[in-house]
Amino acid sequence: MPDVNIIRTPPASMYRDKEGMGIWPHRGKVAAVGIGHAPTARRWDERPETSVGGLSIFALRAAMADAGVTPDQVDGLVVVPDTTTGAYWPAGKQVPADFLAMYQQTDDPLDGVAKLSPEWIIKNMPELVNLKVAINAPTCMSNAVVVAAQAIGDGLAHTCLVLKGWHNYVGRYYQGGANAEPTVSGPGKFSAPWGGPACYGTAQQFQRYMYKYGKTHDEVAPFVVNSRRNGLLNPDGYWAQHRPEQLTADDYINARWVAKPANLFDNDIPIMAAGAYLFTTSERAKDMRQKPVYFMTTASDRTRARGLALTLEEVEEATASTGRKLYEGSGVKASDLDFENMYDGFGLFHIFHIEGLGYAGIKRGEALDLFKGDISIEGPNPVSPSGGNIGNGRTRFWLHSDSIQQLQGRAGARQIKKPVEIAVSGGPTPTGGNFVIWSKSPD
Amino acid sequence: MPKQSPVPDDLDRGFWEACNEERLVIQHCSACDRLQHPPLAACFECGSRAGLSWKPVSGRGTIYSYGVVHDTPVAAMQPEQPYNLAVVQLDEDPGINMYSHLPGAPIDNLPIGGRVEVLFETTGNGQKVPEWRLV
Known part of the structure; x- marks a missing residue:
């Protein structure tokens, strides 16, 4: 293994989580160039090459090839160690022998199957001979993206791979385990006995939203229909690859409830997937195969619920603050955003995200009015042109991939028809997320 | 429940x-x-x-919001579906909230802002938990 400095937890100083920090010092000096997506699947078929480790290697190599970068040019790696969709490797089940034969193992027998460490990637990608730094960025691609951008800006690396992989197994997620026990310990004891599913928090916020602004769940339909349409225009997405089915407003309105007012299509579908990016300095990006897309700023939210349940008002303050941080750090105004790819898994909180940004001139309570107009890629105010998790399956990276591809002008059938210069993407949830303003130009 | x-x-x-x-x-x-x-x-x-x-605290509060659970991953609650799941804000400090099934209340017909008071429900191991009812 090369002598790599492994940073287990990104320091707080890597995040722009406060207002008043001014223009991001690395504005326009860091660029996204390459993108790699592995093929998707609904669940792991237990072949080694389709494990989350195998898919991740595929995506990382694809991102380098896409950027026209050779592995020896890469000196940084940011890995999201968490890969579960909510599916857990069954206790006592052996890892398939074919997997063990194909890949080098770390001390953790589930590395590459149910999680990913930088060590696993380093051991199994010996071509990364000049790697100097590897950073664990927990939970989410958006975290990895802002950490990688900051690392490059700070000079920790000049050419950095960024990775998020996902595993999904047979069975329904979050079933079994602690949820099947008669007792509950730890912090969950104040919520688990009441049995709210994962989308419940967003559902109760949206219930309050409807009460506060006089809206209905049916009014969300155009957004979900548009997201599936956009997703089906993404050849890398799950629905396009496996179930190319358009969704109608009636399909959405009549879908079964999970936690009313959140239904099946307000939830995303868990899948096997891996996505990787190649980021570098703006200087080095000039010589690469794809056009650079520049980071104008990053921003992060660290809101913590005061009570057990995060309220709509707490969410609204958080998203407004995220908007202010993004605009302050980038020098960009809300009216400069040509499109938005804010996170959507759960679909309902996409509404809170874009109202916080003031996207397309909307104010609080107006997102569903925006959805009544043309939010397609052909229209003046494209909403979620990636299709997001709702249109592509749960990865939390389609949003960034699409922002980069749209600004590079290579989003294919999803390419927004009007000229685009500035984009925003990030997530996951409205609180606790990490966000980016992207630009076609470094200035 | x-x-x-x-x-x-x-x-x-x-x-x-x-x-x-x-x-x-x-x-x-x-x-x-x-x-x-x-x-x-x-x-x-x-x-x-x-x-x-x-x-x-007084054990009095209001319904902030609610949902109706149709598909919970918590095995013990699955036979009860669909059921109300409300967020209750305490009178002493609305920033403090708790969950409630609002026993006795009609399913999916709850008054946001409605007044509630605490009661206590005994769970399987004898431990009591706070619950709330409409008043």
Whole structure:
């Protein structure tokens, strides 16, 4: 293994989580160039090459090839160690022998199957001979993206791979385990006995939203229909690859409830997937195969619920603050955003995200009015042109991939028809997320 | 409702013991005169540990919002579906909220802003938990 400095937890100083920090010092000096997506699947078929480790290697190599970068040019790696969709490797089940034969193992027998460490990637990608730094960025691609951008800006690396992989197994997620026990310990004891599913928090916020602004769940339909349409225009997405089915407003309105007012299509579908990016300095990006897309700023939210349940008002303050941080750090105004790819898994909180940004001139309570107009890629105010998790399956990276591809002008059938210069993407949830303003130009 | 039974630990034993006596208490920081819930080892606002104690509250509140659960991953609750799941704000501090099934209330027909009061429900291991009813 090369002598790599492994940073287990990104320091707080890597995040722009406060207002008043001014223009991001690395504005326009860091660029996204390459993108790699592995093929998707609904669940792991237990072949080694389709494990989350195998898919991740595929995506990382694809991102380098896409950027026209050779592995020896890469000196940084940011890995999201968490890969579960909510599916857990069954206790006592052996890892398939074919997997063990194909890949080098770390001390953790589930590395590459149910999680990913930088060590696993380093051991199994010996071509990364000049790697100097590897950073664990927990939970989410958006975290990895802002950490990688900051690392490059700070000079920790000049050419950095960024990775998020996902595993999904047979069975329904979050079933079994602690949820099947008669007792509950730890912090969950104040919520688990009441049995709210994962989308419940967003559902109760949206219930309050409807009460506060006089809206209905049916009014969300155009957004979900548009997201599936956009997703089906993404050849890398799950629905396009496996179930190319358009969704109608009636399909959405009549879908079964999970936690009313959140239904099946307000939830995303868990899948096997891996996505990787190649980021570098703006200087080095000039010589690469794809056009650079520049980071104008990053921003992060660290809101913590005061009570057990995060309220709509707490969410609204958080998203407004995220908007202010993004605009302050980038020098960009809300009216400069040509499109938005804010996170959507759960679909309902996409509404809170874009109202916080003031996207397309909307104010609080107006997102569903925006959805009544043309939010397609052909229209003046494209909403979620990636299709997001709702249109592509749960990865939390389609949003960034699409922002980069749209600004590079290579989003294919999803390419927004009007000229685009500035984009925003990030997530996951409205609180606790990490966000980016992207630009076609470094200035 | 056949809820999972909370198992108290050193951090929250005061809360759960009070529940067993049918009293609702919330962790209070005397250093900054602030309630917090769920309990923490130190005040989230000022970091004080010594100032933390259990403060009785009235057991009255309002419904902030709610959902109706149709597909829970919690096995014990699956036979009860669909069921109400409300967020209740305490009168003493609306920033403090708790979950409730609102026993006795009609499914999917709850008044946001409606008044509620606490009651206590016994779970499988004998531990009581706070619940709320419309008043």
